[in-house]
Amino acid sequence: MPYGDAMNARVRSEERRAEIVRAALEVIAERGYRGASLAAVAERVGLTQQGLLHYFPTKDALLVAVLKDRDQWDAVPATQWRVDLLASMVEYNAMRPGIIQTFSALLGESVTEGHPARGYFTGRYRQVRESMAAVLRAEYGERLPNGLTPERTAPLLVAVMDGLQYQWLLDPESVDMPGAFRDFLALLGEGA
Amino acid sequence: MPYGDAMNARVRSEERRAEIVRAALEVIAERGYRGASLAAVAERVGLTQQGLLHYFPTKDALLVAVLKDRDQWDAVPATQWRVDLLASMVEYNAMRPGIIQTFSALLGESVTEGHPARGYFTGRYRQVRESMAAVLRAEYGERLPNGLTPERTAPLLVAVMDGLQYQWLLDPESVDMPGAFRDFLALLGEGA
DNA sequence: AACGAAACCTACCGCGTTACAGGTAATGGA
DNA sequence: TCCATTACCTGTAACGCGGTAGGTTTCGTT
Numbered sequence: 001m002p003y004g005d006a007m008n009a010r011v012r013s014e015e016r017r018a019e020i021v022r023a024a025l026e027v028i029a030e031r032g033y034r035g036a037s038l039a040a041v042a043e044r045v046g047l048t049q050q051g052l053l054h055y056f057p058t059k060d061a062l063l064v065a066v067l068k069d070r071d072q073w074d075a076v077p078a079t080q081w082r083v084d085l086l087a088s089m090v091e092y093n094a095m096r097p098g099i100i101q102t103f104s105a106l107l108g109e110s111v112t113e114g115h116p117a118r119g120y121f122t123g124r125y126r127q128v129r130e131s132m133a134a135v136l137r138a139e140y141g142e143r144l145p146n147g148l149t150p151e152r153t154a155p156l157l158v159a160v161m162d163g164l165q166y167q168w169l170l171d172p173e174s175v176d177m178p179g180a181f182r183d184f185l186a187l188l189g190e191g192a
Numbered sequence: 193m194p195y196g197d198a199m200n201a202r203v204r205s206e207e208r209r210a211e212i213v214r215a216a217l218e219v220i221a222e223r224g225y226r227g228a229s230l231a232a233v234a235e236r237v238g239l240t241q242q243g244l245l246h247y248f249p250t251k252d253a254l255l256v257a258v259l260k261d262r263d264q265w266d267a268v269p270a271t272q273w274r275v276d277l278l279a280s281m282v283e284y285n286a287m288r289p290g291i292i293q294t295f296s297a298l299l300g301e302s303v304t305e306g307h308p309a310r311g312y313f314t315g316r317y318r319q320v321r322e323s324m325a326a327v328l329r330a331e332y333g334e335r336l337p338n339g340l341t342p343e344r345t346a347p348l349l350v351a352v353m354d355g356l357q358y359q360w361l362l363d364p365e366s367v368d369m370p371g372a373f374r375d376f377l378a379l380l381g382e383g384a
Numbered sequence: 385a386a387c388g389a390a391a392c393c394t395a396c397c398g399c400g401t402t403a404c405a406g407g408t409a410a411t412g413g414a
Numbered sequence: 415t416c417c418a419t420t421a422c423c424t425g426t427a428a429c430g431c432g433g434t435a436g437g438t439t440t441c442g443t444t
Contacts (some may be wrong), residue, residue: 009412009420009444016421030305034226037401049402059402076193101303108300111293111361113222122362127360129366145337146378156379159355166354167321167347169303170314174321180347186338187348187379205390229431241432243392251432343430 017055019045021069024062029101031132033063033117060116067120070103081135083185090161091178100165107162129154136188145190153188160184209247213236213261216254221293223270225255225301225309258313262295273327275377276321282353292357299354321346328380337382345380353377 023044027036038059042052056062093100110117129151136150136157144153160181169176215236219228230251235246248254285292293303321343328342328349336345352373360369 004306013420024322032224032226032301032304034224035304038403039401047421048423050404050424053403054423057403104244105304107358108297109224111300111358112224112227112297117363125359125362126366128225145382146375148375148379151373155359155367156352156376159214159332159359159372160348161351161355162358163351163353163355164347165421166303167317167351168308170317174318175347180344180351182347183338183340183344187340190337190379190382193440208391230433231431240393242394245433246393247392249433 013055017065018047018069020047020052020055020062021065024066024097025069025102028066029098032105033115033138038062063116066102067117071124072170081131082137083139083188086135086157086161087182087185090164090181093165094168094177097169097172101169104165104169105161125158128158132157140188144188157184157188199301205247208237211259212239212244212247212254213257216258217261217294218296220258221290223292225307230254236312255308258294259309261267263316273323275327275331275380278327278349278353279370279374279377282356282373285357286360286369289361289364296354296357296361317350320350324349332380336380347374349380 020041024036024041026044027041029095030036031040037049038052039049041062042049045052052062056065063163069070106117107121109115110121132154133150134155142149144150164175164177164180168175212233216228217234218236220334222228223232229241230244231241234241237244244254248257251374261288298309299313301307302313324346325342328336328345332342334341336342356367356369356372360367
């Protein structure tokens with residue numbers, strides 16, 4: 001089976017890369033991107049730092065893979081989102097602090113000058129705002145409170161999600177993230 | 193003038209420290225705390241790295257001074273805040289991206305493990321939520337939309353401010369931070 | 385004039401960092 | 415069986431980092 005074995009090798013390599021990306025997510029959550037050393041990531045998958053560089057030639061390349069991984073992860077078609085699914089997602093997130101912490105840390109770093117993830121986040125947020133505006137329009141039409149348009153409401157929705165994450169990460173016992181998010185949604189529902 | 197000159201020396205020293213803190217704010221805005229080197233801060237005030245260590249014996253000590261500086265800055269008695277003043281503050285902030293960037297970067301870093309500013313932010317947000325709840329109560333009493341209490345609304349208010357800051361820092365031309373914040377306040381005013 | 389402290393500096397240490405160079409063992413296809 | 419590729423490793427270069435040690439100059443006080 002010529003192709004079968006070739007596949008096996010490729011699959012194994014791909015699995016290794018995925019394993020590394022997963023480890024990188026963890027280390028970034030713990031130390032941020034700047035604080036995450038290749039050696040620390042490598043150690044977590046049983047490699048030397050130089051062994052890791054065999055899979056990702058530079059640290060930035062690893063970060064790119066991490067970001068792509070996330071893109072793939074929540075690439076749900078925007079049309080399939082509904083507001084109550086957003087609430088469920090927030091609830092789900094509350095059970096996986098690791099990933100939230102990774103991307104909250106990255107988002108914070110990304111506003112600094114010349115950060116390799118800056119472009120990514122700028123583009124992503126532009127796109128997420130668009131998606132959210134579409135979701136809001138599908139759900140409420142133009143009947144949002146105070147004559148708000150979906151386009152003007154979307155940044156608020158996104159801001160609430162992100163802002164709550166920071167408060168929750170810093171002090172999970174004082175902040176009921178899913179509950180607060182539902183409160184916000186209720187605020188939007190008032191106009192209907 | 194024995195005491196007068198003594199004061200001059202002390203004042204000059206204090207001024208130097210303030211100058212250093214200001215420089216540190218800038219460098220942290222550009223590179224985050226982990227990425228900010230003492231040498232970079234020192235250079236900005238015309239000192240060597242070791243000369244800076246004469247004023248702040250460790251890097252952490254400098255960070256503490258930076259955080260204290262901020263505390264002092266917005267130590268307005270909570271009772272004097274009003275909701276429309278919050279809107280003004282957001283508007284004012286939109287003209288000073290540097291400081292916002294500093295503390296947005298620090299907030300992002302602070303959720304990582306063992307970050308020296310983590311305790312500070314945890315305590316600060318707890319306190320800010322309390323303040324905001326008081327402000328909301330003074331303004332709206334218990335008549336918030338949907339039967340929301342001030343205590344449950346405060347985290348949302350804080351989250352919107354922080355979340356908008358990130359979106360705005362990443363893409364100032366796409367995000368009207370003060371306008372969006374006013375939109376949110378209008379949402380709260382609906383119930384009155 | 386003499387002294388003590390403050391305000392710096394030079395020199396240096398030890399460590400951690402990314403990345404490059406080059407070698408080696410295993411693997412799998414021709 | 416041979417050979418190329420893959421998957422690592424050791425070694426090392428080159429640098430930046432926070433922090434220490436110890437000296438020197440400046441300055442205010444006595």
